[in-house]
Amino acid sequence: MLKFPAVFLDRDGTINEEVGYLNHLTRLRLIKGVGKALRALQERDVKLFVVTNQSGPARGYFPKELVEKINAEIKRRLRRQGVVIEEFFVCLHHPDEDCSCRKPKTGLLEQAFAKYPIDKNRAYVVGDRLIDVELAKNAGLKGILVLTGYGRGEMEYVLPYKSIKPDYIAEDLVDAVKFILTDLGV
Ligand SMILES: [Mg+2]
Numbered sequence: 229m230l231k232f233p234a235v236f237l238d239r240d241g242t243i244n245e246e247v248g249y250l251n252h253l254t255r256l257r258l259i260k261g262v263g264k265a266l267r268a269l270q271e272r273d274v275k276l277f278v279v280t281n282q283s284g285p286a287r288g289y290f291p292k293e294l295v296e297k298i299n300a301e302i303k304r305r306l307r308r309q310g311v312v313i314e315e316f317f318v319c320l321h322h323p324d325e326d327c328s329c330r331k332p333k334t335g336l337l338e339q340a341f342a343k344y345p346i347d348k349n350r351a352y353v354v355g356d357r358l359i360d361v362e363l364a365k366n367a368g369l370k371g372i373l374v375l376t377g378y379g380r381g382e383m384e385y386v387l388p389y390k391s392i393k394p395d396y397i398a399e400d401l402v403d404a405v406k407f408i409l410t411d412l413g414v
């Protein structure tokens with residue numbers, strides 16, 4: 229089967245504004261330009277997925293139904309701009325549970341690889357935390373750090389002490405998409 233290129237997007241701070249725990253639908257704001265940028269990827273046959281750690285419910289902060297509701301709303305708002313998110317892969321575990329899917333562990337990506345014909349040589353992770361870049365590296369993919377959300381702080385205060393290096397540091401998802409399109413040569 230023909231395998232397709234893919235982008236695994238972090239959710240909070242990458243697609244939508246980082247607000248700490250997104251504990252109510254009224255706090256959901258998509259970051260400017262995200263819909264148009266993702267549409268450009270999709271027009272080049274790049275499939276889009278979301279990979280997100282959501283420990284809020286396990287911490288007792290809000291019900292897990294809210295995570296689903298917010299994901300559905302993100303999906304709906306992007307759909308209105310012509311963007312299809314194939315699937316949201318979510319880790320709902322508490323960090324203490326030591327699951328195999330909480331980023332930077334690769335469980336969520338493995339679920340995606342098992343289900344979809346993805347070309348790992350043309351797959352990217354984009355996120356505002358260095359764990360997103362680590363996730364990419366752990367799975368042998370390219371990792372892009374965006375400077376929205378926690379990104380700028382991660383770059384200034386954490387990255388210098390880490391051995392991992394992003395393949396690209398992008399101002400935001402719009403900039404990350406430009407890099408990906410150039411890198412894919414499409
Ligand atoms: Mg994030």
Ligand SMILES: [Zn+2]
Nearest residue numbers: 319327329330
């Ligand atoms: Zn998990």
